Amino acid sequence: MKYKRWYGIGLLLLLGYANTIAQPSRGKGTHQYVINVSDAVSEIQPTMYGIFFEDINFAADGGLYAEMIKNRSFEFADPLMGWEQPKSDRFSMNESSGFASAIKQGKEASNARFLRVTVKADTGYTLTNPGFRGMGVHEGVRYDLSLMARQQEGSSKLRIALVDSLGKSLGETTVTPSGKEWKEYTASFTATDTEMKARLQIQFEGKGVMDIDMVSLFPANTWKNRPKGMRADLVQLLDDLDPGFLRFPGGCIVEGRTLAQRYQWKKTVGDIEDRELLINRWNTEFSHRPTPDYFQSFGLGFFEYFQLAEDMGAEPLPILSCGIACQFNTGELVPMPELDPYVNDALDLIEFANGSTDSPWGKVRADMGHPEPFNMKYIGIGNEQWGPEYIKRYKVFESAIKSRYPEMIIVSGSGPFPDGEMFEYGMQELKKLDAEIIDEHYYRNPEWFLENADRYDSYDRNGPKIFAGEYAAQSVAIASPDNKNNWNCALAEAAFMTGLERNAEVVHLTSYAPLFAHADGWQWTPDLIWFNNLEAYATPNYYVQKLFSTNPGTHVLPLTENDEPVIGAKGLYASAVKDVENGQLIIKMVNATATAQTVDLSVEGLSRLDREGKLTVLKSNGLEQVNSFESPENISPEEKNIKISGKQLNVQLEPYSLSVLKVGAKELIQ
Numbered sequence: 001m002k003y004k005r006w007y008g009i010g011l012l013l014l015l016g017y018a019n020t021i022a023q024p025s026r027g028k029g030t031h032q033y034v035i036n037v038s039d040a041v042s043e044i045q046p047t048m049y050g051i052f053f054e055d056i057n058f059a060a061d062g063g064l065y066a067e068m069i070k071n072r073s074f075e076f077a078d079p080l081m082g083w084e085q086p087k088s089d090r091f092s093m094n095e096s097s098g099f100a101s102a103i104k105q106g107k108e109a110s111n112a113r114f115l116r117v118t119v120k121a122d123t124g125y126t127l128t129n130p131g132f133r134g135m136g137v138h139e140g141v142r143y144d145l146s147l148m149a150r151q152q153e154g155s156s157k158l159r160i161a162l163v164d165s166l167g168k169s170l171g172e173t174t175v176t177p178s179g180k181e182w183k184e185y186t187a188s189f190t191a192t193d194t195e196m197k198a199r200l201q202i203q204f205e206g207k208g209v210m211d212i213d214m215v216s217l218f219p220a221n222t223w224k225n226r227p228k229g230m231r232a233d234l235v236q237l238l239d240d241l242d243p244g245f246l247r248f249p250g251g252c253i254v255e256g257r258t259l260a261q262r263y264q265w266k267k268t269v270g271d272i273e274d275r276e277l278l279i280n281r282w283n284t285e286f287s288h289r290p291t292p293d294y295f296q297s298f299g300l301g302f303f304e305y306f307q308l309a310e311d312m313g314a315e316p317l318p319i320l321s322c323g324i325a326c327q328f329n330t331g332e333l334v335p336m337p338e339l340d341p342y343v344n345d346a347l348d349l350i351e352f353a354n355g356s357t358d359s360p361w362g363k364v365r366a367d368m369g370h371p372e373p374f375n376m377k378y379i380g381i382g383n384e385q386w387g388p389e390y391i392k393r394y395k396v397f398e399s400a401i402k403s404r405y406p407e408m409i410i411v412s413g414s415g416p417f418p419d420g421e422m423f424e425y426g427m428q429e430l431k432k433l434d435a436e437i438i439d440e441h442y443y444r445n446p447e448w449f450l451e452n453a454d455r456y457d458s459y460d461r462n463g464p465k466i467f468a469g470e471y472a473a474q475s476v477a478i479a480s481p482d483n484k485n486n487w488n489c490a491l492a493e494a495a496f497m498t499g500l501e502r503n504a505e506v507v508h509l510t511s512y513a514p515l516f517a518h519a520d521g522w523q524w525t526p527d528l529i530w531f532n533n534l535e536a537y538a539t540p541n542y543y544v545q546k547l548f549s550t551n552p553g554t555h556v557l558p559l560t561e562n563d564e565p566v567i568g569a570k571g572l573y574a575s576a577v578k579d580v581e582n583g584q585l586i587i588k589m590v591n592a593t594a595t596a597q598t599v600d601l602s603v604e605g606l607s608r609l610d611r612e613g614k615l616t617v618l619k620s621n622g623l624e625q626v627n628s629f630e631s632p633e634n635i636s637p638e639e640k641n642i643k644i645s646g647k648q649l650n651v652q653l654e655p656y657s658l659s660v661l662k663v664g665a666k667e668l669i670q
């Protein structure tokens, strides 16, 4: 009886750990990897794996920023865009129930327009706002409405309801503005049903003339329940990456199509109603994906970005205009003698983030509710600029920033491409200037990523550090609307990332780009996270990022096969790190081939490993496979415990897979 029980347990163990039991196999075709833990190559920066945020694809307005009303302040180029009036009136032009007109007063004011609504019919007058491709409404969630109003003539009551496509109410409230002075009115209600494409109806009851402005609706369950805050499900996906930094606000959006359309952070802080709306440069960028209703309300502005970085324990990394508009568009240049306001924006930003509450910009931060400094350490000058005009302007910024804030780390840029004449020129000039960190971008096909896993092996260890600031494998071609977030791309990125990790001595920051895309409002694909008005899903590329960013280690270790690093020979890629805070050895291995491969790992430089480790595998049997709203976890990590005896590990790398093996070793703790 006793014998039978032990036999049963033994069999179970054998089945459970058959693939990964730590017996030296030395079979034919088995790869022999050697890792030496006492021979750390270099430290890994805590900033190694971060996030690139840009308001592209409805990432901010219509996405992370949870405002549900589009064109809430009537400041779009077409002031009534997003606001629908009664159809019968509109088409017959008889205005029988009433009419609404945008009025602009105070030409220079940031929020100069408001809406004047004249109600003529006893039956009332109705305005509808469809939100950003509809409004996502969740049953049981409270929605908080606010608006500015004043009653000019007569008296009207506002009946405000979220309705579905058939006009059924999903929750409603009433507001009764009174008096001729502007006042804020607020009301809340709880949704009775879930709907992806709800609309907000404002019914004006009672004849009269009323002015309204800043019509706003937010779910109450935002990230950290902050009023008028961010979509919690989207921030959660970011937070789950445990990012080392948050780069914001882009991307090309920093530069603008013209200088007038550049991102100006000072216009994005302070009271929300005073933040000056600006066209989103992605509004008109791609004729194949026109987005005429894409504007930046800046409800998500620099204060909120800093706060988000702080929430996630990430270093804030703002990127500023250097006085050159996007060189793919106008390439407009500010003349050198007129560069001061741009440089001052950089200096003032440092004061805004870090300055004392007695300083002018530190006070603005404090008045917004954050007297403590944000401890900003990095600042980026220019996004994707190239050529001598960039270098000229960079020098001015560098000298002004360093003379006032010598400890600030400046990120410069090498242009949009990872090679070619302009890249070489930029790198050479920036090296001459002893640039600290240079931002490189690569949107290339998956083959490029596989072939370039050794890109940084030859970079000068004493030269500038590298920020792999925007990268993503493109399944068809750069900016093609047919690009997919498929497993082929994600796997190639994983292989490439073993090269980033192996070269952490040179590569200090990395981020996939772009980050977000609204399923009905995107301009650019591929993207790390896709969402609609109700939900979001992580792409295979996201899971690759997550496996690296949540297993970053503290030091790079040499991992070799036949004394050579593992960079694509027989389709395999690998890197190893140790974590001296938690006492862990972490090995990342990519099998980019269609057949399983066996690896024996010999760990040298310590006396023992824990007897159990963890193997996480991300894989798919189809390179074209993707995740989707219907199948969000089609490709997602699977985790299992593995038994270990001694210091020799044997692992089966499944076809087309990324495997992360994590083993404890107390001796590694420092």
Ligand code: AHR
Binding pocket: 054, 056, 250, 251, 252, 253, 383, 384, 416, 470, 513, 514, 524
């Ligand atoms: O990530 C999309 C765009 O690609 C960025 O805005 C730009 O920097 C790059 O060209």
